[in-house]
Amino acid sequence: MTTVQELPKAYEPSQHEAAIYRLWEEGGYFQPRGDPQKPPFCIVMPPPNVTGALHMGHALTDTLEDVLVRWHRMKGEPTLWLPGVDHAGIATQNVVERELAKEGLSRHDLGREAFLQRVWEWAQRTRATITQQHRRLGASCDWTRERFTLDEGPSRAVRTTFVRLYHDGLVYRGERIINWCPRCRTALSDLEVEHQEHDGRLWFVRYPLLDDQGRPTDQFIVVATTRPETIVADVAVAVNPQVERWRPLIGRRCLVPVVGRPVPIIADEAVDPRFGTGALKITPGHDALDFEIGERHRLPAIVSIGPDGRMNEQAGPLAGLDRFEARKEMARRLQELGLLEREEAHRHSIGHCQRCGTIVEPIVSEQWFVRMRPLALPAVRAVREGRVRIVPRRFVRIYLHWLENIRDWCISRQLWWGHRIPAWYCGACGAVTVPPRDDPMRDPQRCGACGSPDLRQDEDVLDTWFSSALWPHSTLGWPDDTEDLRRFYPTSVLETGYDILFFWVARMVMMGLYNTGQVPFRYVYLHGLVRDPHGRKMTKSLGNVVDPLEAVDRYGCDALRYVLATGAAPGNDMRLSAEKLEGGRNFANKVWNAGRFVVQALAEHLAPGEKVEAPSGRRRRSLPLEDRWILSRLHQTIGRVERLLRQFQIGEAGKRLHEFFWGELCDWYLEMAKVRLRQGDRDALAVLAYALDMSLRLLHPFMPFVTEALWQRLRPHLAWAETEALIAAPWPRARRSWLDSEAERQMGLVMGVVRAMRNLRAEWRVEPGRWVEAFVASPEAGVLAGLAPAVEALARARPLHISPDPASLPAQGAATAVLPGAQVALPLAGLVEVERERERLQRQLQEAEREVEGLARRLAQAEFRARAPAQVVAREEERLAAARQRLEGLRRRLQALG
RNA sequence: GGGCGAUUAGCUCAGCGGUAGAGCGUCUCGCUUACACCGAGAAGGUCGGAGGUUCGAAUCCUCCAUCGCCCACCA
Numbered sequence: 027m028t029t030v031q032e033l034p035k036a037y038e039p040s041q042h043e044a045a046i047y048r049l050w051e052e053g054g055y056f057q058p059r060g061d062p063q064k065p066p067f068c069i070v071m072p073p074p075n076v077t078g079a080l081h082m083g084h085a086l087t088d089t090l091e092d093v094l095v096r097w098h099r100m101k102g103e104p105t106l107w108l109p110g111v112d113h114a115g116i117a118t119q120n121v122v123e124r125e126l127a128k129e130g131l132s133r134h135d136l137g138r139e140a141f142l143q144r145v146w147e148w149a150q151r152t153r154a155t156i157t158q159q160h161r162r163l164g165a166s167c168d169w170t171r172e173r174f175t176l177d178e179g180p181s182r183a184v185r186t187t188f189v190r191l192y193h194d195g196l197v198y199r200g201e202r203i204i205n206w207c208p209r210c211r212t213a214l215s216d217l218e219v220e221h222q223e224h225d226g227r228l229w230f231v232r233y234p235l236l237d238d239q240g241r242p243t244d245q246f247i248v249v250a251t252t253r254p255e256t257i258v259a260d261v262a263v264a265v266n267p268q269v270e271r272w273r274p275l276i277g278r279r280c281l282v283p284v285v286g287r288p289v290p291i292i293a294d295e296a297v298d299p300r301f302g303t304g305a306l307k308i309t310p311g312h313d314a315l316d317f318e319i320g321e322r323h324r325l326p327a328i329v330s331i332g333p334d335g336r337m338n339e340q341a342g343p344l345a346g347l348d349r350f351e352a353r354k355e356m357a358r359r360l361q362e363l364g365l366l367e368r369e370e371a372h373r374h375s376i377g378h379c380q381r382c383g384t385i386v387e388p389i390v391s392e393q394w395f396v397r398m399r400p401l402a403l404p405a406v407r408a409v410r411e412g413r414v415r416i417v418p419r420r421f422v423r424i425y426l427h428w429l430e431n432i433r434d435w436c437i438s439r440q441l442w443w444g445h446r447i448p449a450w451y452c453g454a455c456g457a458v459t460v461p462p463r464d465d466p467m468r469d470p471q472r473c474g475a476c477g478s479p480d481l482r483q484d485e486d487v488l489d490t491w492f493s494s495a496l497w498p499h500s501t502l503g504w505p506d507d508t509e510d511l512r513r514f515y516p517t518s519v520l521e522t523g524y525d526i527l528f529f530w531v532a533r534m535v536m537m538g539l540y541n542t543g544q545v546p547f548r549y550v551y552l553h554g555l556v557r558d559p560h561g562r563k564m565t566k567s568l569g570n571v572v573d574p575l576e577a578v579d580r581y582g583c584d585a586l587r588y589v590l591a592t593g594a595a596p597g598n599d600m601r602l603s604a605e606k607l608e609g610g611r612n613f614a615n616k617v618w619n620a621g622r623f624v625v626q627a628l629a630e631h632l633a634p635g636e637k638v639e640a641p642s643g644r645r646r647r648s649l650p651l652e653d654r655w656i657l658s659r660l661h662q663t664i665g666r667v668e669r670l671l672r673q674f675q676i677g678e679a680g681k682r683l684h685e686f687f688w689g690e691l692c693d694w695y696l697e698m699a700k701v702r703l704r705q706g707d708r709d710a711l712a713v714l715a716y717a718l719d720m721s722l723r724l725l726h727p728f729m730p731f732v733t734e735a736l737w738q739r740l741r742p743h744l745a746w747a748e749t750e751a752l753i754a755a756p757w758p759r760a761r762r763s764w765l766d767s768e769a770e771r772q773m774g775l776v777m778g779v780v781r782a783m784r785n786l787r788a789e790w791r792v793e794p795g796r797w798v799e800a801f802v803a804s805p806e807a808g809v810l811a812g813l814a815p816a817v818e819a820l821a822r823a824r825p826l827h828i829s830p831d832p833a834s835l836p837a838q839g840a841a842t843a844v845l846p847g848a849q850v851a852l853p854l855a856g857l858v859e860v861e862r863e864r865e866r867l868q869r870q871l872q873e874a875e876r877e878v879e880g881l882a883r884r885l886a887q888a889e890f891r892a893r894a895p896a897q898v899v900a901r902e903e904e905r906l907a908a909a910r911q912r913l914e915g916l917r918r919r920l921q922a923l924g
Numbered sequence: 925g926g927g928c929g930a931u932u933a934g935c936u937c938a939g940c941g942g943u944a945g946a947g948c949g950u951c952u953c954g955c956u957u958a959c960a961c962c963g964a965g966a967a968g969g970u971c972g973g974a975g976g977u978u979c980g981a982a983u984c985c986u987c988c989a990u991c992g993c994c995c996a997c998c999a
Contacts, residue, residue, distance in 0.1 A: 315997035623958035788965040
């Protein structure tokens with residue numbers, strides 16, 4: 027038998043967490059069970075990168091998803107939370123390359139195969155770490171279904187998708203302007219480029235005009251540029267035809283400075299007439315806008331910057347220079363030639379590589395692209411039509427705006443770590459061969475165009491987000507028609523940070539629809555960023571990163587989870603601090619101690635093997651007031667929590683539970699029940715056990731460990747316990763029959779009386795331990811009399827005189843309080859000064875007068891009565907009546923004082 | 925250049941059309957047999973500013989201010 031001696035006074039998370047997690051995992055609770063009649067619930071976990079360890083963002087993800095998953099599991103739905111990890115192509119390759127650099131090696135020193143071997147080793151290690159970390163965070167995901175993006179299944183999904191897109195004409199290879207990171211030496215998608223403001227310069231450069239015969243004149247057209255080194259790749263100068271000043275020059279030619287190449291002056295509306303001189307040098311090889319203008323005017327693209335960021339042989343006099351040295355050198359030469367009109371300071375934003383911070387170079391290069399428009403359309407419709415719902419709603423507009431303005435996605439990466447592109451090039455005719463649609467896994471043996479066996483597979487790999495985009499269906503078995511896929515797809519909720527709405531969420535909707543014809547998930551829940559106590563982003567360089575496991579070690583997993591779950595509204599960032607974690611720890615401790623008290627009471631009052639029966643609905647009316655009250659409050663709370671969780675108001679639900687558990691169950695019911703328990707009252711014992719059980723169930727998704735630890739000790743005493751473990755216990759159902767507004771009203775009166783007595787005691791400095799005589803007068807004396815023992819105990823008021831007659835209160839020498847529905851007096855001879863008491867009551871009288879006045883004024887307004895809902899009017903009238911009652915009482919007390 | 929969010933008690937944040945809330949902090953008491961990771965009590969807010977809609981606005985609309993974020997072909 028469990029006794030209180032076995033339960034320590036303070037909750038020690040470290041003594042329970044590992045064992046409880048083992049209990050769950052070994053019990054098979056993480057695998058989908060539940061009622062096959064009910065709709066299944068499924069979340070596919072956003073796969074953390076195998077770059078290293080989990081951070082607070084992952085802890086937040088785990089917490090929110092685990093809350094949803096545990097809630098649905100307890101509702102008896104077949105529930106699957108599918109975990110996984112992401113190979114994170116460029117990020118992981120960079121990490122391993124940095125490791126190699128410590129040994130003085132580059133990936134090229136090792137060669138592709140040996141390098142990949144190193145990355146695999148790294149990935150296996152971090153995978154193990156990550157898996158362990160999820161467990162420490164209490165994640166109840168199904169480890170038997172864990173997936174890795176490079177696993178056979180997801181890899182087959184990737185290849186199948188690429189092949190189908192190719193044959194549908196939605197994947198193509200072409201020379202386009204892309205973002206190039208000279209350090210990572212790979213192409214990047216637009217999303218992988220982060221723009222930052224920089225103080226740069228704007229050079230105004232003279233391009234000598236040529237006459238009809240192609241001879242230089244002494245006139246110039248002046249253009250402004252921030253990147254003079256790209257002048258060597260200029261193929262035209264463009265002006266806006268609206269600009270009077272330049273119109274005469276359209277159709278003439280000028281010389282590119284330094285390199286002396288004659289180029290046309292063309293007209294294009296895309297040129298901003300207000301920027302610089304209103305004339306723009308056109309460098310299709312190194313600028314996105316110029317590339318577009320170049321295509322419109324069929325201009326060639328010259329690439330003058332190499333993959334390493336150095337000027338290449340096309341750069342003439344700049345060849346061999348680093349791009350930034352080249353900039354200086356160009357400016358120097360222009361100066362020398364008198365072609366530099368002037369330079370200005372100029373603040374503008376520059377693209378940086380998301381993974382390494384290097385300034386990205388726009389370069390024309392041959393890459394693979396996905397044609398996004400046709401894919402985006404269905405994804406737009408899915409959200410517009412509510413088949414995918416985004417929470418919070420404000421992100422809908424952001425999502426739609428991005429999709430409606432989407433551009434083609436560069437998916438090839440010049441990396442080694444990732445899914446190799448399934449395209450082969452013919453050594454004989456140069457044609458591209460992609461596996462046939464009906465057998466995407468078969469490597470082609472002969473060129474599809476000329477039949478030559480001289481085939482070489484593309485060296486490049488796919489953007490890591492390509493495989494991520496397939497995640498919900500690829501992890502469930504697609505392209506195979508598996509039972510999991512049929513059962514759990516579309517998944518229920520996709521929960522992730524708003525920072526990857528475009529990277530991941532939008533692309534999953536597009537690819538999910540393309541591959542399966544169905545949306546990948548019905549709801550998208552977006553959470554915010556976890557920041558440091560000052561609101562700064564947690565970064566290694568600031569040294570303000572809080573390791574989630576450290577927080578778990580120090581405060582307990584439940585504390586961390588409670589804080590993360592309740593720390594912010596959906597989509598909002600949150601600040602995490604030691605103070606908040608302490609608060610979470612304190613709450614876990616409160617739960618522990620309340621539970622400890624109840625378990626102790628059960629052990630004490632029940633015979634060995636005896637169990638308490640749940641409070642019976644049939645006997646509801648005959649239960650004491652406080653029982654009816656707490657059961658009413660409990661079922662009210664169950665209803666509210668259910669509604670909040672349905673609306674994804676996870677934080678609010680957690681706060682409601684905190685309020686109920688601490689502020690109502692512990693502060694009032696448990697304290698009142700103590701008196702009855704001492705007398706062996708069975709109703710009190712049953713209600714207490716029942717309320718605790720239901721509270722533990724409701725709290726379990728938020729604080730799974732402390733609740734399970736207690737429940738394991740509570741369960742043996744409960745006649746109604748349905749399961750072996752709380753994780754699988756049925757979720758409480760709100761029952762209207764237990765709602766009891768009359769009990770709540772009456773308890774409100776009782777609580778008011780207790781508070782008033784406590785207030786008087788504090789006001790007049792009565793030592794908390796001392797018992798004092800007390801008088802209460804109330805029209806509802808009967809209600810109060812019924813709870814007299816509790817009131818006595820809570821207010822340390824004995825003897826307690828209860829009467830319906832206000833005249834029964836001592837007239838003088840007493841501290842008094844007047845509340846709606848009752849008057850309270852504590853005869854504190856010698857402590858109460860008449861003058862001070864008078865002042866106190868006088869103050870309250872004025873307050874009451876103001877209140878009556880305000881309410882009366884509002885109720886006197888015809889418009890208010892006419893337009894406000896009847897309910898509101900009635901409530902105001904009640905309030906006015908109560909305020910008047912109080913006012914009357916205060917007047918009488920003052921009179922009595924003399 | 926567009927868009928979004930925030931602005932509520934000293935701090936961190938909920939609330940988003942019907943009497944201003946929580947946690948932490950502050951002050952005063954208290955080791956009352958679950959919990960000092962606690963209990964009781966108290967102080968503290970013209971809900972960023974200005975207009976408007978409404979019987980009624982922290983909550984809806986308009987404008988403004990400050991901070992932050994996202995997007996954009998800021999040559």
